[in-house]
Amino acid sequence: MTDAIVFTRGVPPTEAFPTRQLAECFTAALEGDTAVVLQYGQQQGYLPLRQELAKEYRVSEAEVLVGNGSLHLQDLLSAHLIRPGSVVFTEQPSYDRAITTFRRRGARVVGIPLESDGINVQHLEAALKKEVPAFLYLVPDFQNPAGATLSREKRQRVVELANQYGFWVLEDIPYRKLRYQGQEHPLLREFDASRIITLSSFSKLLSPGLRVGFMLAPAALIKAVTKLEEDTVLSPVLPSQAAVAEYIRRGWLQPNIDQLKALYRPRWEAMANAVRTQLPGAQAFIPDGGFFVSIILPESARTENLMGRAKDHGLILTPGAPFFADPHDGKPVPSERFLRLPFCAVTPAQIEEGVRRLATLL
Numbered sequence: 001m002t003d004a005i006v007f008t009r010g011v012p013p014t015e016a017f018p019t020r021q022l023a024e025c026f027t028a029a030l031e032g033d034t035a036v037v038l039q040y041g042q043q044q045g046y047l048p049l050r051q052e053l054a055k056e057y058r059v060s061e062a063e064v065l066v067g068n069g070s071l072h073l074q075d076l077l078s079a080h081l082i083r084p085g086s087v088v089f090t091e092q093p094s095y096d097r098a099i100t101t102f103r104r105r106g107a108r109v110v111g112i113p114l115e116s117d118g119i120n121v122q123h124l125e126a127a128l129k130k131e132v133p134a135f136l137y138l139v140p141d142f143q144n145p146a147g148a149t150l151s152r153e154k155r156q157r158v159v160e161l162a163n164q165y166g167f168w169v170l171e172d173i174p175y176r177k178l179r180y181q182g183q184e185h186p187l188l189r190e191f192d193a194s195r196i197i198t199l200s201s202f203s204k205l206l207s208p209g210l211r212v213g214f215m216l217a218p219a220a221l222i223k224a225v226t227k228l229e230e231d232t233v234l235s236p237v238l239p240s241q242a243a244v245a246e247y248i249r250r251g252w253l254q255p256n257i258d259q260l261k262a263l264y265r266p267r268w269e270a271m272a273n274a275v276r277t278q279l280p281g282a283q284a285f286i287p288d289g290g291f292f293v294s295i296i297l298p299e300s301a302r303t304e305n306l307m308g309r310a311k312d313h314g315l316i317l318t319p320g321a322p323f324f325a326d327p328h329d330g331k332p333v334p335s336e337r338f339l340r341l342p343f344c345a346v347t348p349a350q351i352e353e354g355v356r357r358l359a360t361l362l
């Protein structure tokens with residue numbers, strides 16, 4: 001069989017890691033602040049990194065928690081906010097691990113249809129008239145899995161609704177800085193931060209193995225989640241956090257992001273072109289950034305059925321259903337025909353060949 005082409009996980013390829021620079025920063029951090037970095041402590045995160053983030057997002061240090069990856073913080077936040085009988089709203093489709101986490105913490109998860117410009121706000125309002133969620137989980141920029149970006153108007157409307165009905169909005173923005181075209185929209189918190197919790201991470205900007213993610217929220221909420229974290233992991237991984245702080249202090253982060261965009265942009269273009277030219281029967285969504293193109297297969301096709309045959313043809317695909325809180329109510333994006341196509345870890349040549357194999361199968 002020809003080499004398999006893998007369109008499954010949205011993880012950075014090894015060549016995306018600034019290994020030598022990180023090694024220098026780890027050394028500097030371990031030697032420069034040994035007593036803090038190699039000790040227990042700093043439960044809310046390494047102070048110099050919290051200070052950098054506070055400056056960037058114009059919040060106080062008390063409103064920043066840095067922990068072991070954003071998914072862990074999201075889970076701790078869920079443990080804090082979800083009560084027996086709680087409902088959590090997500091976009092439909094949404095990040096599959098987030099849906100799993102919310103359910104494991106006891107929430108009923110309700111999916112609100114996603115459109116090319118983000119969550120459908122009419123559906124959101126209709127759902128709010130029935131019940132108010134503990135929180136609404138959004139990935140507003142280059143969404144995982146669909147690639148959609150929430151429009152400015154909808155951002156403002158979601159913030160108004162959160163204030164009106166009294167629920168938290170969790171904006172998860174790990175891909176936001178990887179924009180390949182177009183203008184950035186404001187963060188939801190920039191309209192009014194009182195009901196907004198922002199989550200992000202250095203996983204896509206430096207390396208996932210570092211496990212450095214962060215949360216911005218009102219101080220009382222940060223304090224509660226920090227207590228949960230302390231009771232779970234004692235201290236976060238301080239050497240990683242200190243290395244990231246050093247990396248930022250040296251002015252290396254933005255140049256690294258520029259390099260990553262130079263790596264990913266041709267892959268994004270290749271995927272967009274291949275999908276447009278080779279899959280005319282599929283409904284494609286091409287994002288302005290991030291890691292994911294997504295498509296809705298033609299009427300007669302089903303992602304699950306395609307997967308087995310694709311494997312025989314050297315193409316590894318991901319099922320669509322886990323991204324749907326309610327896979328049986330997949331309108332307007334039918335879960336059985338949804339296919340996520342990550343382009344981050346495949347070369348333009350592999351992308352062209354992979355989409356050609358997909359087109360042949362269809």
Ligand code: PMP
Pocket residue numbers: 010068069070071072095139144172174200201202203208212213
């Ligand atoms: N949120 C989203 C939307 C993601 O796609 C991912 C990673 N795939 C995460 C959170 C988890 O990030 P981290 O490595 O910071 O835990």
